[in-house]
Amino acid sequence: MNKTIIVSNRLPIDLNFSDNTLNVKSSIGGLATGMKSVHAEGNGIWIGWSGLTEEEIPEGQDEAVDTALQNEKCVRVPLTAQDIEHYYYGFSNKALWPLFHYFQAYTEFELVEWESYKEVNRKFADVVAAHAAPGDTVWVHDYQLLLLPQLIRELRPDITIGFFLHIPYPSYELFRTCPWRDELLYGMLGADLIGFHTYDYVRHFISTASRLAGLDIRFNEITFGERIVKVDFFPMGIDYDRYYNAAVKHIQAPKGAKSELMQNIDAHNTLHADSRLILSIDRMDYTKGIPNRIKAFEYFLDKYPEYKGKVRLVMLSVPSRENVPQYQKLKRETDELVGSINGRLATVSWTPVWYFYRSMPFDDLIDLYAASDVALITPIRDGMNLVAKEYIATRTDQTGVLVLSEMAGAAKELHEALIINPNNFEQIADSLKYALEMPVEEQKIRMQALQKRISRYNVEKWSAAFLKSLDATKQAAPVSPAKKLNQEHLDILKDNYKNSQRRLLLLDYDGTLTGFKNNPADASPDEELYNLLDSLAADTRTELAIISGRDRATLEKWFGHKNYTIITDHGVWLRRRQEWRAIERLKTDWKESIRPIMETFTDSTPGTFIEEKEYSLAWHYRRADAELAHMRTIELKHVLNELLANNALAVLEGNKVIEIKGSSISKGRAAARLTSENDFDFIFAVGDDWTDEFMFQELPASAYTVKVGTQRTAAKYYVNNIDSVRTILKSLL
Numbered sequence: 001m002n003k004t005i006i007v008s009n010r011l012p013i014d015l016n017f018s019d020n021t022l023n024v025k026s027s028i029g030g031l032a033t034g035m036k037s038v039h040a041e042g043n044g045i046w047i048g049w050s051g052l053t054e055e056e057i058p059e060g061q062d063e064a065v066d067t068a069l070q071n072e073k074c075v076r077v078p079l080t081a082q083d084i085e086h087y088y089y090g091f092s093n094k095a096l097w098p099l100f101h102y103f104q105a106y107t108e109f110e111l112v113e114w115e116s117y118k119e120v121n122r123k124f125a126d127v128v129a130a131h132a133a134p135g136d137t138v139w140v141h142d143y144q145l146l147l148l149p150q151l152i153r154e155l156r157p158d159i160t161i162g163f164f165l166h167i168p169y170p171s172y173e174l175f176r177t178c179p180w181r182d183e184l185l186y187g188m189l190g191a192d193l194i195g196f197h198t199y200d201y202v203r204h205f206i207s208t209a210s211r212l213a214g215l216d217i218r219f220n221e222i223t224f225g226e227r228i229v230k231v232d233f234f235p236m237g238i239d240y241d242r243y244y245n246a247a248v249k250h251i252q253a254p255k256g257a258k259s260e261l262m263q264n265i266d267a268h269n270t271l272h273a274d275s276r277l278i279l280s281i282d283r284m285d286y287t288k289g290i291p292n293r294i295k296a297f298e299y300f301l302d303k304y305p306e307y308k309g310k311v312r313l314v315m316l317s318v319p320s321r322e323n324v325p326q327y328q329k330l331k332r333e334t335d336e337l338v339g340s341i342n343g344r345l346a347t348v349s350w351t352p353v354w355y356f357y358r359s360m361p362f363d364d365l366i367d368l369y370a371a372s373d374v375a376l377i378t379p380i381r382d383g384m385n386l387v388a389k390e391y392i393a394t395r396t397d398q399t400g401v402l403v404l405s406e407m408a409g410a411a412k413e414l415h416e417a418l419i420i421n422p423n424n425f426e427q428i429a430d431s432l433k434y435a436l437e438m439p440v441e442e443q444k445i446r447m448q449a450l451q452k453r454i455s456r457y458n459v460e461k462w463s464a465a466f467l468k469s470l471d472a473t474k475q476a477a478p479v480s481p482a483k484k485l486n487q488e489h490l491d492i493l494k495d496n497y498k499n500s501q502r503r504l505l506l507l508d509y510d511g512t513l514t515g516f517k518n519n520p521a522d523a524s525p526d527e528e529l530y531n532l533l534d535s536l537a538a539d540t541r542t543e544l545a546i547i548s549g550r551d552r553a554t555l556e557k558w559f560g561h562k563n564y565t566i567i568t569d570h571g572v573w574l575r576r577r578q579e580w581r582a583i584e585r586l587k588t589d590w591k592e593s594i595r596p597i598m599e600t601f602t603d604s605t606p607g608t609f610i611e612e613k614e615y616s617l618a619w620h621y622r623r624a625d626a627e628l629a630h631m632r633t634i635e636l637k638h639v640l641n642e643l644l645a646n647n648a649l650a651v652l653e654g655n656k657v658i659e660i661k662g663s664s665i666s667k668g669r670a671a672a673r674l675t676s677e678n679d680f681d682f683i684f685a686v687g688d689d690w691t692d693e694f695m696f697q698e699l700p701a702s703a704y705t706v707k708v709g710t711q712r713t714a715a716k717y718y719v720n721n722i723d724s725v726r727t728i729l730k731s732l733l
Helices: 030-034 036-040 062-071 081-100 111-131 148-155 181-188 199-213 240-252 260-271 290-303 325-345 362-371 387-393 425-437 440-456 459-475 487-499 527-537 552-559 591-604 626-644 667-677 690-698 722-731
Strands: 004-010 013-018 021-026 045-049 074-076 137-141 160-164 193-196 216-218 221-224 227-233 276-283 311-318 353-357 374-377 401-405 418-420 503-507 542-547 565-568 573-576 579-582 609-612 617-620 649-654 657-662 682-687 704-708 717-719
Touching: 004 036, 004 111, 013 062, 021 062, 036 459, 045 111, 062 074, 081 111, 111 148, 137 148, 137 459, 148 160, 148 181, 160 459, 181 199, 193 199, 193 459, 199 216, 199 227, 199 626, 227 459, 240 362, 240 387, 240 440, 276 290, 276 362, 276 387, 290 311, 290 325, 290 425, 311 362, 325 353, 362 387, 374 387, 374 425, 387 401, 387 440, 401 425, 401 440, 418 425, 487 682, 487 722, 503 667, 527 542, 527 722, 542 667, 552 565, 565 667, 573 667, 591 609, 591 617, 591 626, 626 649, 626 657, 649 690, 667 682, 667 690, 682 690, 690 704, 704 722, 717 722
Parallel strands: 004 045, 004 137, 045 074, 137 160, 160 193, 193 227, 276 311, 276 374, 311 353, 374 401, 401 418, 503 542, 503 682, 542 565, 682 704, 704 717
Antiparallel strands: 013 021, 216 221, 221 227, 565 573, 573 579, 609 617, 617 657, 649 657
């Protein structure tokens, strides 16, 4: 029976030794909760670091640790103190964490830490490979293991690999600043499915794959070697029932059974009947915007002084990475800001900020959530932010208001919250006032919608959705190379051609029937080609069609006197039996906006030029320096794809040419039109570039499709060059 292997930096188990006795305790966290049901099923295992370095495990206790973990269906990756120092505290949290959260000034790239990161990822790969069986599914988590998917694939190509990033994925411009960007990108691309919290992160990753590696992108699928890598977003949820039920229990608890914290809050509310609480909960991290939040709250009190003495900010900051200089500086700044606002504004009976720097038990967190009128969640950058969802789940009476930073991934889902820019103090102050004065009816309408959404898409739904998509990749058709058309294939093709009664030959022109020229106008047909095509077309059972991206005027000039079917402009015009008709009706006013962009690239890339056709613009770079042209084409494709996303236009990449045309136009649609109008019992199609792939894909399975060249293709066969195409056509005579 195939199993699912979960891989993360830390195991969902807390281990410690007390008087040489091993204590084992299950962790309670977002990932541990979300993967609980997946981990429990069948013979699945969880692989990660145990939390104890090799030096921390007493001599002779290794077997006891392994046995204890085995009982929890876990397997440890042995890591030393130096591994943790360089791989975790070093590269993971000094380089990747700040870079991916857009804090470039905090980013440190150290070679020794990078080498450790690679080495630890290899250790993880070795453990996974040792425990995986053919057909197993491996789900890798987070930024500490970006290299792992490809390392696993190299060792075990017989398993399915998923990867999920729990933090933001940065824009291409930021990611490219990393010295080891290629290795990180290709490491992630070892997965069959790559998941992110939001579509923005998906878009950034696809942009990076396109611009950095020049990979082919089709919607959310990346062609990487012989594989298709799917990229999608799966917003992580919470264990909604756990938080909701805990809040219900909190409300129903008799007075004597309430926690000390809740009793203190109740006592405060009794003395101050009009008091309102604004809640803020974070790890002490520079990405969370804690100093800005304190300053914004102070600005709010100064702008709306009527709330002085009535509103408190309850701020819980959980200690994190206290040995890292940036975090120490953040702690000092936070302490000073809290001291400043309290010292300036506090009265005998009122303190503006209640500040807690510690972890709190789960029940105390529920008390804070349930007692607070407003939750103020203002990270500068956050992959998701589950605190916002936890606050929503605990609002059993459906009152309360969430004020949420637009920089949190959760903002993409929680539209009914008051969405703010965490750097805009004016907006935060106004939003707090609006939240505090919001009518109960409006609060309930907003909260009902939020609760309905996050209760439905909870953490188990998140993990199930990811695994379902990962499982679907097993059924996806692999990118298999076409077979080279050999003599045996050709003999079968000829026999079928000979015995058929209604034939269709679909022939691309440039790069297929004739070679490329620096000046496209010079690529006119030679006498040998005319004679060959005439001989094929002379058979009344054969319809010979030239299907090209060339404009109508050019093909009319070259083949107007011949009785061939002609399809021009990638499928805009069709001529049959000497009569022209438009297959597509198109506008061309878009050219005025696109031409200047292409002219800019032409000016900066010697050897390139623009060819203007009736319904398209083509940028030719055959005569340009190859290295410069490669870089410019990636840039131009990115600019055009961003610009044309909502304009019914498409970018086609041909042989040394990029062409912009209407998205409804394709050789595939034109070929499908021909085949649907006639009952052909033999179809042969040949072409050399990406524009012909649409034709190969649309034709019936019985068609003979041939690619000129050895690139990846949807065609069944390939030949090396134009001479081979003419040899095939001659053999049919």
